[in-house]
Amino acid sequence: MMRRLITVSIVLALVGGAAFWWLTRPDRIDAAALGSHTPNAENGRIVFFASGCASCHVTEGLTDRTRLGGGHGLRSPFGTFYAPNISPHAERGIGRWTEADFVTAMVKGTSPAGDHYYPAFPYTSYQRMTVPDIRDLFAYLKTLPADETANRPHDVGFPFNVRRGLGLWKLAFLDGQPFRPDPARSAEWNRGAYLVEGPGHCAECHSTRDWTGAIAADRRYAGGPNPDGRGWVPNITPHRDGLAEWEAGDIAAFLSDGLTPTGDSTGGTMAAVIRNTSQLPDADRAAMAAYLKSLPQRAGRRPPRS
Known part of the structure; x- marks a missing residue:
């Protein structure tokens, strides 16, 4: 009986190991x-x-x-x-x-x-x-x-x-799905969606993550604590805690010069982002702004009081 249990355990371990190796193979x-x-x-x-x-x-x-x-x-x-x-x-x-x-x-x-x-x-x-x-x-x-x-x-x-x-x-x-334009939306919106969701990878910083390190879908773009432990990443949805008071033109201008509608200047890691987006064509910044203003409003966690 004991020998049989040992044999079954070894077989299950081998099958489990083979399944793990197959499921985790790197794709090319x-x-x-x-x-x-x-x-x-x-x-x-x-x-x-x-x-x-x-x-x-x-x-x-x-x-x-x-x-x-x-x-x-x-x-x-x-x-x-x-x-x-x-x-x-x-x-x-x-x-x-x-x-x-x-x-x-x-x-x-x-x-x-x-x-x-x-x-x-x-x-x-x-x-x-x-x-x-x-x-x-x-x-x-x-x-x-x-x-x-x-x-x-x-x-x-x-x-x-x-x-x-x-x-x-x-x-x-990792679902392997490329961006697919929405035929019901304008060319500008689709360009903005592509830039924000794809190369711009804006959600990677402006979203809360769960225990696995993946983006929490219900907090996507709603901001949260900076993953590196320094500061707070703002909500960039049209929620009242985010960009509700910003016009699309304000967002496009911010992506060019880093100045908020009230005249404040951005700093930290976002300043490095602005150095990149400032090099984009005006039409691309306008497209990103149009897409961001169309995001669903999501409430995020509020930053702690300093």
Whole structure:
């Protein structure tokens, strides 16, 4: 009887282990699936600013936002994640990556080596981007200076340092669906929705997260405590606690100069965002504003009194 129980236990363990290994396998995009494409580096430059790449990946200690050696630490309840080098450096950056490697990283969260990326890299939003935009972004990144800054390992403890387990997280929160325009909406609204939900990844910072680290759907865009523990991220829905008093033109202007309708200037991490959105065409900022004003009103947690 005991021998049978041991045998059954071993079989169940093997089956469970095999199921875990299969369910958590990193997904990739085959180069053959991409098809032909003529890279547009100028569009890639717009995508670069819309995606906020420099905000995290600029070389630590430098102000030149074309030097993407990384090193910036992103604190979270799970540990500190350090942005990697995404310059064209052959050894320390992405200089040897293929287009398929880059597209896979952006929409599948998988490295060229076949490892899961942590969702501190906002691929849950970048998966909404069009593949041509991602390919153009890759073309633009290759025009920037190579930076030899070495990548810094993440400071993440057990069990979160077991990357294979991220495959289960992806099963729950990475749906693989690109942005689909709403035919009932205007072209401006759809452009704004694409920029905000995709490359702009605005929800990644302006939403409360649950215990898994995923965005809480009922608090999406409603603000909350900054995940890195410093300050409070504001509500950007049209709720009275958010942007109810802002006109669409106020939001578009804010994305250009960082000034609120009352004349206050933004600071902190949002100042870095404005340095990116200020480089977008006026029409893109107006589109983002139109979309933000159309969001459902959501009440968020109020910041603690200082």
